[in-house]
Amino acid sequence: MKTVLANCSASISELKKNPTSLINESDGEPIAILNHNQPTAYLVPAATYETIMERLEDYQLGLLVNERQNERIEAVDVDIDEL
Secondary structure: OOOOOOOEEEEHHHHHHOHHHHHHHOOOOOEEEEEOOEEEEEEOOHHHHHHHHHHHHHHHHHHHHHHHHHHHHOOOOOOHHHO
């Protein structure tokens, strides 16, 4: 049995009937789309998806900052006048 990673769920038939209604009822939360009571997809409102993408980008930038901070430990201090 698969875990459903959403508080809301709907069948594919419900999705076909009125997708806008499902999105409005979810209050920005993802909706698990079920086929034979198994999750086959997740429907995410556009604003929620944009937020997820922004957070993912922030996370990736954080990883880059940490990586570059580690590089700084190995850096050698140089005086511009000595060059």
